[in-house]
Structures are given as structure tokens and as C-alpha cells.
Amino acid sequence: MENRWSPNKCSGMRSPLQEENSVAQHEVKCLGKPLAGIYRKREEKRNAGNVIRSAVKGPLAPFPNQKSEATEPPKTPPPSCDSTSVAVAKQALKKPLKGKQAPREKSQGKTQQNRKLTDFYPVRRSSRKSKAELRSEERKKTDELIESGKEEGIKIDLIDGKGRGVIATKRFSRGDFVVEYHGDLIEITDARKREALYAQDPSTGCYMYYFQYLSKTYCVDATQETNLLGRLINHSKCGNCQTKLHDIDGVPHLILIASGDIAAGEELLYDYGDWSKASIEAYPWLKH
Known part of the structure; x- marks a missing residue:
């Protein structure tokens, strides 16, 4: 009987173990x-x-x-x-926002560039008066002197060879108001009638001043004796005063202003402007 060994039954002899088994x-x-x-x-x-x-x-x-x-x-x-959405959000935060913010920044830059110097420093107003303001003040002052009738800085004095005259008691600068040639303001037709009447009396002096105002001839008749001194200032071709028209509310006034600087004690003179032969024959002192 053939003996067959079974590996499960035999405990002694076994084939060496291999790694693959x-x-x-x-x-x-x-x-x-x-x-x-x-x-x-x-x-x-x-x-x-x-x-x-x-x-x-x-x-x-x-x-x-x-x-x-x-x-x-x-x-x-x-x-x-x-993770993708987080990355996209980070990139969006890094990029500048487009749209309305960009022009807003540009507009802010423009406003900063367009700022004026007065935004940082206060405006200093000049205390100097303009020429128009000075003329307006001078005109108001002249109006007050004419309407008040005051005659300051002058007085009557006797002048050799002339009779009565007016001298300055204070200093006048060029352009200053001196006095008004005060009298009756009449038109040329009435002035001619009065002049014919005064000519009948040789003792009556000539105190009639003719002038043009708004294309019309007027006359200031200062023949009547008053206490006003403008009518007594004597004639001279080289006077230190000159006549000037000054209207108040449409009414002309004949005033005398200083044509140059006048010192105190100096006689006031102005040119009558009447150089006709008849006037020179009647008043020979008009030649001087």
C-alpha cells in the first residue's frame, strides 16, 4: 500500500515558505x-x-x-x-472700481486745482478812495458851501488904485472852492434890459456876468449891493482864480475856484473875459 504524505498531516517536514506564498x-x-x-x-x-x-x-x-x-x-x-470664489473676491478688491468713482476722483482733483488764493488768505480791501469817490465827496462839499451861503477864508480890504478888493485869510490849494459869484440868475433878454437901464447912471458899476449853460445864455446880475464878497473880486488877466459852472438840481451856479496855490494875505483876482472895445473904453482897467 502506497504511503502518501499530506502536508496538513505532517508537522515535521514542510517546504520553505516563499514570499509569494x-x-x-x-x-x-x-x-x-x-x-x-x-x-x-x-x-x-x-x-x-x-x-x-x-x-x-x-x-x-x-x-x-x-x-x-x-x-x-x-x-x-x-x-x-x-476657494475659487475667494480668489476672485480678493482680485476684485485689489482692482480699482470702475464706473462712477473714477470721474468723481477726477472732479475732486479739478476742484482742488481750481482753488483761488482767496481760499487760503483773506481779501485785503484797500483804504484808498477812487477818483470817482473823491470827486463825489468834493461835489457834495461844494453843494453844502453854496447852499449854506458861508464865505470862509476871505475878507474885504482896500487895494491901492482899485478901491475895494478881497484878500485870502487862509491858504487855498489848486482846485479849492473859494466863493460863489452870487446874484440874480436871469436870461439874456432880461439882462439886456437891465444893462440898458444901468447905463443911464454912470455911477453904477458893471456887475453882470454872462455865460452859456445847456446851449442857452444866462446872466448873473450882482449889481445890487449885498454883504456877499464874490462880486467885489477885482479883474486881472493873470488872476489866481477862475470861474466855473456848478449845477445843483439843474440850476447853474457861478463859482470861483483857485487856479493855483493861494497864500494867506494874497489878493483874489480873476479874468472878467470882456475885452470888447466898448468895455475897455468904459473900463480901462480891463486892459490889465
């Missing part, structure tokens, strides 16, 4: 793919949670007969929707 090797082969899958899932979870690791150790060393899939490094999964 090892149970442990079979278990490792069976566990190769599951380990790689588990690693990938872990990596995906880490990337989805935006957890950054400083260093990742290499995969476990495969066994000799393990497939090449376990030796390859795991592929990084595509970024999730959350």
Missing part, C-alpha cells in the same frame, strides 16, 4: 488599493477645508509586488468652488 503578502496586496484611496480622500478633505500644510511626507513605500499606482504621488484635486 506568504499570507502577509496577500494581505498587503489586498490592502494596496484601499490605502491609496484613503490617502486621496484625506488629501481632498484637506484641500476642501483650505488647510495648508507646511510639508507632506511621501507616500508609504510600496511592497515589491505592489502596483505602480501606490508609488505615484497623489494628484492634487481641482480647487473647490469655495
Whole structure:
């Protein structure tokens, strides 16, 4: 009867174990793919949670007969929707906003460039008066002197060879109001009648002053004796006064102003302007 030995029954003699027949090797082969899958899932979870690791150790060393899939490094999964949206939001914050803000910044720049010096320093008003203001003040002053009838800075005095005359008691500057040639303001027709009447009396002096105003001839008749001194100022071709028309509310007034600087004590003189032969024959002093 042939004896057959069964490996399960024989405890003494056994063939040496080979690696390819090892149970442990079979278990490792069976566990190769599951380990790689588990690693990938872990990596995906880490990337989805935006957890950054400083260093990742290499995969476990495969066994000799393990497939090449376990030796390859795991592929990084595509970024999730959350990480993509976060990156887009960061880029949007870095970029300058387009639209209405850009022109607003430009407009602010323009307003800053268009600022004036007066925005930083106060305006200093000059205390000097303009020529128009000075003329207006001088005119008002003359109106007051004429309407008040005051005659300041002059007096009556006896002049050798002339009789009565007027001298200055104060200094007058050029252009200053001196006195008004006050009398009756009449038209030319009435003036001619009075002049004919005065001619009948040789003792009556000539105190009639003719002038043009608004294309019309008028006369100031100062023949009647009054206490006003304008009618007593004597004639001279080189006088220190001159006549000037000054209207108040449309009414002309004949005034005398200083044609130059007049010192106190100096006689006031002006040119009568009547150089006709008849006048010179009647009043020879008109030549001088």
C-alpha cells in the first residue's frame, strides 16, 4: 500500500515558505488599493477645508509586488468652488472700481486745482478812495458851501488904485472852492434890459456876468449891493482864480475856484473875459 504524505498531516517536514506564498503578502496586496484611496480622500478633505500644510511626507513605500499606482504621488484635486470664489473676491478688491468713482476722483482733483488764493488768505480791501469817490465827496462839499451861503477864508480890504478888493485869510490849494459869484440868475433878454437901464447912471458899476449853460445864455446880475464878497473880486488877466459852472438840481451856479496855490494875505483876482472895445473904453482897467 502506497504511503502518501499530506502536508496538513505532517508537522515535521514542510517546504520553505516563499514570499509569494506568504499570507502577509496577500494581505498587503489586498490592502494596496484601499490605502491609496484613503490617502486621496484625506488629501481632498484637506484641500476642501483650505488647510495648508507646511510639508507632506511621501507616500508609504510600496511592497515589491505592489502596483505602480501606490508609488505615484497623489494628484492634487481641482480647487473647490469655495476657494475659487475667494480668489476672485480678493482680485476684485485689489482692482480699482470702475464706473462712477473714477470721474468723481477726477472732479475732486479739478476742484482742488481750481482753488483761488482767496481760499487760503483773506481779501485785503484797500483804504484808498477812487477818483470817482473823491470827486463825489468834493461835489457834495461844494453843494453844502453854496447852499449854506458861508464865505470862509476871505475878507474885504482896500487895494491901492482899485478901491475895494478881497484878500485870502487862509491858504487855498489848486482846485479849492473859494466863493460863489452870487446874484440874480436871469436870461439874456432880461439882462439886456437891465444893462440898458444901468447905463443911464454912470455911477453904477458893471456887475453882470454872462455865460452859456445847456446851449442857452444866462446872466448873473450882482449889481445890487449885498454883504456877499464874490462880486467885489477885482479883474486881472493873470488872476489866481477862475470861474466855473456848478449845477445843483439843474440850476447853474457861478463859482470861483483857485487856479493855483493861494497864500494867506494874497489878493483874489480873476479874468472878467470882456475885452470888447466898448468895455475897455468904459473900463480901462480891463486892459490889465
